[in-house]
Amino acid sequence: MREKYRTYLILVLVGFLAACSSGGAQLEGELVSTEKRIKELGDAIDGGSLRNAYMIKQYAQVLSQSRPELAPLLTELSKEATRSNPLFQSLTSRYSAVRNETEAFDSWVEKVEELQLIQSAADTESFNDALSDTVNVIADLSQGELARVNAVSKKTELQSNDAKDYGAGSQYVGNPHYGHWSHGSGGSLWAWYGQYHFFSSMFGGNRYYYNDWAGRRGYSYYHDVGRGSYTSRSQRASQNDVDRRARKQFGSGNRYKSPYSKTRSGATGMSKSSLAKQKSAFKSPYSKTTASTSKFQSSTRNSGFRTSRSSSRGK
Template sequence: MAGMQPLKSMILLLMLLLSACGDPIKEQITQQIPLTEQRIELLAQSLADGQVRNANLISQYGERLLQSKPSYKPLIDEFLKDTGTKGPMFVALVERLNTVKNQPQMFESSQAIYDELLNLYQAADPVLYSDALSDPLNVLADMSDGSLPRVNAMSKAQSMAANKAQDFGTGEQLIGNPSYGSWTSGSNGMSFWAWYGMYSMMGDVFGSRRTSYNDWGRGRNYSYYNDYGRKRYSSPDQLRKQNDLDTRTKKSFQSRGQKYTSAYSKNRTGASSISSQSKSAQTSANRFASKTTNKSAYAKSSKSGKNASFRNSKSTTSRSFRRGK
C-alpha cells in the first residue's frame, strides 16, 4: 500500500499540470482577437486614406452616374457608402467581430470562434476587400448602360455565355450576398430574393424580375461574393442558412425526379485580374471545407499564413481598370 502513495501523487501532479495548460484553442482566440481588431481598424484607415482601389472607383463611378442619371441618386448614394466604413460589407465585419467578443455562446465550439476570427482577419485585408467591392462597383458599371467598364470581371454577355447563365437583371452580382438582401420563403415554400432598403430600387427602376432560388441556384452568373468571397464575407450562421436552403432545394427537385445543380457546386467563369490574395484565400477556404475532421491542423496552418499576410496588409492593387473583355 505504501508503494501506491508515490503513484497517486504523480497522477495528481499530472492532473494539475494538465488543468493548468488550459484550452489551447481558447488561448489562440485570446491572442487572435486584438490582431483581428487591428486588421479591421487598418482597413478603416485604408478606406479613409483612399488606399482601397475599388472603393476609389466606386466613388468615381458614383459621381459620373449622379451627373448622367440623377434620378438614380438614392440608389447611387447607397453604393457610395461602400467607399467607407458605413457600407454594409464593412458594417458586417464589425458586427461579426462584436458577436465573437460579446456573444461567444452563439458558436458551436471554441474552434468555430477561432475560425471566424481568421476569416474576419482575411476579409479585412485591403486587397481582398477591394476585390469584394468589385460586385457593387460592377453594378454601377451596368447601371451606366456601357459607358463605364466593368472591373475585375468579364462583360456580362461573355460571362453569361461561358456559364450558360440566366439574366437576373441589373444588380444580379449582389443576389445571394447577405450584406444586400436575403432569401425569404413565400407561402408556397419557394424562396425569393428580397433586397434591403434602397437596394430594392434595382427591381423598381430597372424592372428586374423577382428572383426565385430555384432559378438562381441553377442559372446564376459569376459574382465575386458567390465564387470567391462567400466563406470570408459571411458569418457562420449566414453560411448555415445558405447551405440549408440549397439542401432543401435539392431535395425538392429530387422528390420530383428532377436534377438540381447546387448554386455553390462549382465556381462560375467571369473573374478578370483579381488579386492573388483572393485566389489563395479561396484555395484555403476550399481546403478547410474538405477537411472538417482536421480543424486543429487547419487553424495552425492558417495562423502561420495569416502572420505573413499581415505584413502585407497595407498593400493595394496597382492594376488600372480595364473594360471587361
C-alpha cells in the same frame, strides 16, 4: 494502485489546464490581431486608398449625370465606399460578438477560427477586390458606358458560364448583406433589404427564385471568391438551410443544382490574397457544413473609367 490512479488524474488535470492556458493565450493574440486588421482597413477606407472604393464614387458620380433617374440608387451605392459598407459592418459585428461573448461558441478553437476568417476578410487587398461587385453593379447599370473592373465583360461572363441575365444588381442576389431568401410554397424568393429595394422598384420588379438562380447564376466576387470569409456563422447556417429546402423540393430528377456545385469564371486582375481564397472556395460540397456552422447558436438572434488593366466593357 490507488496512488497510480491519483497520479494519472493529476497529470490529466495539469494537461487540461495547460491546454486551456495555451488556448486562452492564442485567443487573446487573435483578438488583438483582428482588431488591428479591422482598424487598418477602416483607416484605408477613410483615407481613400482603396482603388475600387474610389471607382465606386467616381462611377456613381458619372452615371448620375447621364442617368439622373438613377440618382437615388447611386446615392445608396456610393455608401459602399465608406464604413457604411455592409461587408465592413459585418466584420466589426462579428469581431465584437467574439470579443464580448455575445455569440455562443463550443470552444476557444471555434473562436480562433472565426477571428482568422475575419482577419482574412479584413485584408485591404481582399476587401478592395470585394468592392468590385459594387463597381460592376454600377458598370452594368451604365449599359456599357463604364467598364467592369476585376471581371470580364457581362456578355463574356454570361456566355462562358451559360448563365442567365438576372438584370440590375445581379451580383448582389444571394449575398446575405443585401437581402435574404424568403420561403413559400413555390420555393425561396429573393427579397432585397430596404435600402436596396430600388433594384426591384426601378427595374420592373424582377423576381429571383432560388432554385432557378442556383443553377443559372453568373460570376460575382462574393459567391465565387470571398464567401468563406465574408459570411458570418449565422448567415452560413441560413444559406445551408435554403439549400436543404431546395434539395428537398426540387432535388428529384436532377432538377436542382447547387449554386456552389462549381465555380463561375469571370474574375480578372485579383490580388494574391483573393486568388488564394478562390482556390479554396469550392473544396467542399455546398451542402456540407463546418462543425462551427452546424452547431451554431446565437445568443443575440436569433481615373479613366473605361480602360484599365483589370477592366472590361460591361456590355
